[in-house]
Amino acid sequence: MPGIIGKKIGMTSIYGAEGVSIACTVIEAGPCVVTQVKNEEKDGYSAVQLAFGEKKEKNTSKAAIGHFKKANTTPKRAVVEFRDYGKEFETLAELGKEVRIQDVFVEGDFIDAVGTSKGKGFQGVVKRHNFAGVGGQTHGQHNRLRAPGSMGNASFASRVPKGKRLAGRMGHARVKLTNLQIVKIMPEQNLIILSGSVPGAKNSTVILQK
Structure with a gap:
């Protein structure tokens, strides 16, 4: 699994090893649910579809409700495909499986963040x-x-x-920031702290990927 979906919480600062203050972004990443697994034989390419964030059933189309029921999960707000996952993540590519931060990233990794700017x-x-x-x-x-x-x-x-x-018109565009280092992962709270800023307003959807 090359990535995960999350929600931007806000910004804070953390003191590094040399006592230098580092501006960081706090993101609530996951848990996500695998809602579809695509392969080259049937779909023409390999990909894993993840869903994140609860959504009311009355605000969800019947087609989407049926799609989520196949994965034995409730309707979700954000659905994202991650292509060409490596062999080390094949165990996670299973319909209905829950994916958490620690399954994808470790502290010290450099990752990319994709969001919609203000x-x-x-x-x-x-x-x-x-x-x-x-x-x-x-x-x-x-x-x-x-x-x-x-x-x-x-x-x-x-x-x-x-x-x-x-x-x-300015802003409200898809922005990708590369090489953001993971400062800390708090799996109990599903939180990940990245060095630097991440595009988007608070509570906006963010895609984190390797």
Whole structure:
């Protein structure tokens, strides 16, 4: 099993071996349930589907309820597939089996975290792309401090090129951070502490993978 699903709890700080304060993120990871096992003969690829987080049955479709009943579990909020699991995790790839943190990770591992960043709404170029603005107030400049400046085109092409950094919606995007070290694992509370920040708001779903 190359990963697990969790929920972001918040941030804290831990003192390292040399007395240096390390900013850390606390994640409630698992327990997850194996809701489907895919293989190359039937599905064309090998993967394990994990589900995490309780969900009310009245808010779940009948197709999803039937899918979860096959794994002998209740409806879940998040369902994620993990492809190409190694041979060392074949014992976990069993329908209905419960997967916990200690089954996948150990302290000191470097893992990746995938989440949805906080939505910032419609923002200008200074906040969205770190533009500096037009600068000085002399030579007739007026209300131009946070303006994007020239579009860069005149008669030829007579349009704004694709990919031009302009104002627009910011955030609420899938973000992946790599090489976050596991500082501590607390299996009794299903908690895992990672060094650094993890994308997303509190209580948002986070995917942890090797």
